[in-house]
Amino acid sequence: MPPFQRYLAWLGKLMTGDAGLSLVNGQPVAALIGSRLGNSLILAGVTALVAVPLALTLGITSAVWRGSLYDRVVGASTVMVVSVPEFLVASAAVLIFAVHLQWVPALSQLGRINGLFDAIRVFALPVMTLTFVVVAQMARMTRAALVDVLSSSYVEMARLKGASQMRIVLWHALPNAIGPIANAIAFSLSFLLGGVIIVETIFNYPGIAKLMVDGVSTRDLPLVQACAMLFCAAYLVLVTAADVAAILANPRLRQG
């Protein structure tokens, strides 16, 4: 069969859940991914739980105190963090916290977790590294979106009605910034997907990014293809979710 038809056949089977067999060990690719997907989702989920509120808080507060010392410090440090690649952050974190201080293990072995404290120790480094990377982006975009809304006429009107700063931000500004903020979150979380490849490899975390990297090194094409497909799908789901959120937040779009 020509490659094009083979690809279509593979795609058709993928739709039914059959991702083919691994070329390396002959096991179904779906099973291989299934055993790792949960781990990756936990890592991404924990990171999102830490990163999203942190980023929103930083973005909103610096938009509200635009031009203040706080805003400038947050602005400068987010630019710095954005420009440092995650493998450097990860390596530096291992060097400081695992090797010198020995607070946490250098490798994330999920099999040896006993209780909450252990879990925190295992997740600390990978989550911290990923958070570092995505928070900066999200915070900057949130700030930009909110600054835009805060300089609008209706916010000035609210201020002239005697509304408090808190009310202006939560009741007037945020609902109108949900669209751009949701997009910023989706964009950053999809960036997480790229980030996990490096982070899972460095910390030897048993997720699907690590699986994909192993697949590449052993030239296990069905596995690599399926993983790539999964990342694409996750990206599309995130971006669509953001668009839906933006539509729901806007009465003009909501009512058609």
Add this chain to the structure above:
Amino acid sequence: MTALVSIQDLWVTARGANGTETEIVKGVSLEVARGEVLGLIGESGSGKTTIALATMGYARYGCRISGGTIRVGEAEITALGEKALRAIRGRRIAYIAQSAAASFNPSRTIMAQVIESALIHGTASEAEARAKAVDLFRALAIPAPDTIGNRYPHQVSGGQLQRLMAAMALITDPDVVIFDEPTTALDVTTQIEVLKAFKAAIRDRTTTGIYVTHDLAVIAQIADRIVVLRNGEVRETGPIDDLLKQPKNDYTRSLLAAAEPAPRLRDEDAKSKEPPLLTVAGLTAGYGGLTDTGEPRIPILKDVALTIARGASLGIIGESGCGKSTLARVIAGLAPQTRGTVVLAGETLPPALAQRSKDQLRRIQLVFQSADTALNPTMSIEEIIGRPLTFYFGLRGEERRAQVRRMLDLTHLPSDVLGRRPGDLSGGQKQRVNLARALAAKPDVLLCDEVTSALDTVVAAAILDLIVELRRELGLTTMFISHDLKTVRAICDDVLVLYAGRQVETMGAAAIPETDHHPYTRLLLASVPALRRGWLEEEALAAREGKVDLSLAEGCVFHPRCPDRIAGTCEIGQPPIRTTAAGGVIACHLPAG
């Protein structure tokens, strides 16, 4: 009587991007007595809005109140902290902004926003506030007062939003209301309804007001006293009649002169006898594709016909959305036409821009309303004016520069603007560059689309003078699109009135003072505020508020709003066309007189 609002020696400074401070209000002092409405009048940059906002202890981002005292009642605004100011804003002093569309939060319902200040300041329970809001809607003559609050801002019209904002301001029974150009963005026919509603609300509540505007005729209807501002300083203060009849200050006099533009055409300018240069016939245009019957799905213009004699000027007048800009765009080839012909000097022009020859393109030039968006901000003035010279005439180098200088001369611009960018010029100068760019192509026909509406009155008057001068010097033929009857009357030979894409009347500009007009023309004429007190009360306009229905297939388009419509006649059949004694052409079912 002691003043309710007293401003003494107010200074406001703005900090520029490079940290330099400029004073935008320089030592202004004024007082407003209880129950009085004070008009603050001036051009853009005069500091009128800044002063009004300072009364609420508020300065826009980058600005600060740098000196002086402001007292409202017992409260010394300039000495209060942020928290105390919040307690006064929206409670003791309320604000009505220029653009209601921008000042309503798009994601909250109207009711929630109208009663917000009552809830913030605790002047009423939610149920009481809602009931009060509905009463206010009724008092302000807002349609469907019981249900309009449930809507979102984008679902109601501009004129209604402006009145809803007045309800929002009055919900807490404030001592002082600040009106910041509340009718500037509205069409004249809408403006008059809003002004009437405001006037009634002010009278019923004996509201103390500060009314900010650039329009003398509007303020003459509302205010008791006027303060004339220029460049952040008070030029003249006085009761409204004194100021209108015996202005003491030169600047006030120039404002008054600009408010009543004198006709600029003289008898020897009459060009109507010349052969027609531009003839448009049966022009129909719209967008959204065609229906089965070959009509545009969303019609904009229907069967428009016009002729402009060589060297003459035709004014196109109508409210926003009537299709007047589309007409210019279709003639210029920028927008597609469904049917009809555009003939220039005996030559039928192809409908689309791409099919027209370079020379056909050159002969019709369009001048856009907003020079800010029409001029490329990264190009120098020389490049902007030079481009058509290179494109149409292949001029380069010194030759081109000489021609650009000539264009600058023609539009009375100093030659040192050559190397500058549009951002460095004033609004009036930018509009002159915009004109010079069009003139550089040596056009036969100049289509001017609202070229003066974004400008201050005094600056706009100078542009009108320039256009008339160019017509005399170059024999230019112009189509002048405007929503302002006074402007059109001042510089045009003929006037075409558009309503909902239909041409309802065509007449000589001299026929405007006559009484035999289409009902819509009458409504337009009667809606233009006169520069005297009491006009608003005398003007008994009976036109109905109504949405312009572009898709109305049967009958006269204006009948839903017409005060004189004949039931059973006007909604059926195309209105017959008749000629008036003054030579005008009217499409109306009503008999003459």
